[in-house]
Amino acid sequence: MADQPQNPQAQNPLWHPFADMGAVDGDRMVVTRGEGSYVWDDADRRYFDATASLWYANFGHGRPEITRAVTAQLEKLDSYNLFGYYANEPALELASRLSELAPTPGSKVFLGSGGGDVVDTAVKIARAYFANTGRPAKTHVIGRVQGYHGTHGFGTAVGGISVNAQGFGPLLEGFSHIAYDSAAALEAEIERLGADRVAAFFCEPVIGAGGVLLPPEGYIEEVAAICRRHDVLFVADCVIAAFGRLGTWFGIDRWAVQPDLITTAKGLTGGTVPLAALLVAPHVAEPFFTGEPGAPVLRHGPTYSGHPVACAAANATLDIYERDNLIPRGRELEKPLADALADAAVHPLVGEVRAGLGFLAAVELSAETLAADPGAPGRLQRLVRDEGVLVRPVAKGIVVSPPLIAAEPELDLLAAALPKALDRLKS
Template sequence: MENPLWHPFADMGAVDGDRFVITRGSGSYVWDDAGRRYFDATASLWYANFGHGRPEITQAVTAQLEKLDSYNLFGYYANEPALELASRLSSLAPVPGSKVFLASGGGDVVDTAVKIARAHFVHTGQPEKTHIIGRTQGYHGTHGFGTAVGGIPVNAEGFGPMPSGFSHVAYDSVPALEAEILRVGADRVAAFFCEPVIGAGGVLLPPEGYLEAAVEVCRRYGVLFVADCVIAAFGRLGTWFGIDRWAVRPDMVTTAKGLTGGTIPLAALLVSPEVAAPFFTGSAGAPVLRHGATYAGHPVGCAAALATLDIYEKDGLISRGRELEKPLADALAGAADHPLVAEVRAGLGFLAAVELSAEVLAADPGAPGKLQRLVRDEGVLVRPLGKGIAMSPPLVAGDEELDLLAAAIPAALSRLQG
């Protein structure tokens, strides 16, 4: 009998009997159940920023479990790790004085950001501002609002009607954003959601000046700018939050993944003091945000996050995303010249994508998945993503790992070519 585990984003008919079981990890490497070692060039799912197997996390989690294993944050309840984490994140935030709303994962904080954007305008006398604009190829998780604001059509297929009040614009066009705000009506648009570098949609880099211009358009029309940095934060782009690589002021910043290096599910939404103001008046009868997850601010997760922030600081990992972006691009230069490849996208942060040519994809739509398998055969794990493969190695990776990647991808492409 096959195991009943149902995998996310998986053809279960193909998965059954063909699982790839990871049994342990250390640093930039993981091992399968046959004992073979692989370079984890995806940092699992964009999140193992400091690699695997750090004893500091084990110690922090164990100590917290022995002290306080769990308690909720609803109403006036709090716990020490959550308070400390909120203070620490706020002190690092791109907008001074940001409030911190904790949750269990990236999808949670995306939905939270949609609700807060709409609620902010309700409580500032503009209740008609409810419309949310996303970008084509944008990915914002798989919760209800996140699926709706995401710009990958296949992710919204087969579920019936999506929530109303969402639309999308070309991911690389500021004029398209302004035109959509005017089409909907600036008095009706609440927020624009934007990944600094689009991740799951194909590792799409922003054109020069795009982010600054998009924020300026949002300011001009009174639209909140929400930076989705679930992937981009905690060193992936070489700064604490990713969006702070640019001289812009986001109204909200979503984070998760690298917040604990993936060790414990945890997410944090940073909310500028201006957007949070209606909920923090201190007066009787102030509005209450009737929203939150059971495990928001879980003390064990927060303890893991605090230990993670310590690792980033102690090991100097946050700047690594910028330091390694050129070496990663250089490592992929051999793939860029391969006849099966249409484009290599790299050079902004420690992440990249190799896109296959239109001819290859037309002849075999399953080619990205086949390429992933062939790269795995070379001892390197990458992700099939849209029209090709993507990678986002741990920030602890070095020359040895990049050399493995540089050799594995051209070898796999040649085998795919046949």
């Protein structure tokens, strides 16, 4: 009988997203529990979760309110679909609450299982809206270079991180990309294509996975106006930005604009149960809500749309945000976070720190550092982890997006860990 591997993680069949599995296998960090702003590994070592897992643990970990809400819902109704005329109470309550909070009054709410779901839904609804209002040629979708909109079919096509689209063969047609920081580039692309062909423009208020790229002053208002002028739907992808990350309910409502569609997920349940919501402005939803015989039907939707347990978790999450006044903290903490990164910003290995708009930031390594070691962001992540802080390698450096409950002690940990890790990276 062959000897069994000494490490039970080695040769485990679990396939991780966005991972070099040859490097991961046998070298996993197994997270076993979480409480507040911290998580523990299987060696019982504690870490400050400075990325709120994957941008989403906005109120931290281990909230008993969520456990109680999920348990109560499981005991009452564990699951049922929303197709056709079926509904459930938690989904109805959640849709009403989100619509009331939306920056565009009277918005309709379509529920999905994750950000990628509702990005694909947004593309389909944008195209279907024009098809059902006599403009079927308006199908083209414009995204931004370095934009990230999930990994489903439409999301991969509209996303602008080139490496995420490589190796999958031809992508869907009808998509193009512009510079992330130029409103003029958007208008030029619409005019190049012809406004009669363009359905939608996708815009993260702050680009997240592409490297925490902040919008130039006035950019959001200008692209919204350009879309309105050319009858192009403005889709605000707020999967990361919503629920306090930028200090407002949806992130995009930090600016005086009214998007036609808003994608949300992540912070909607604080990551406790997979759930997403697409908010659709009344004029876009109207063709599907007339009640007239033969009115169009949106023949689209995931099995778990409006899952009652997920919606119960979301309603409990909204209660936490409201009761603990967490939503404004994304704005209140943006300067303390920038201050915590001040020492890292002047480190010789660092090219730029991007912070100051919401509770998220990026530490980008210098061009010289990256040229000498293209794998430096991943190495830096591990070195910061050795200091008891979890960060995420993205683009040319690392990013942070701590839970909104983080306070001075946690920011002090981050402030101390990064320079130490950078010194070790230098050596």
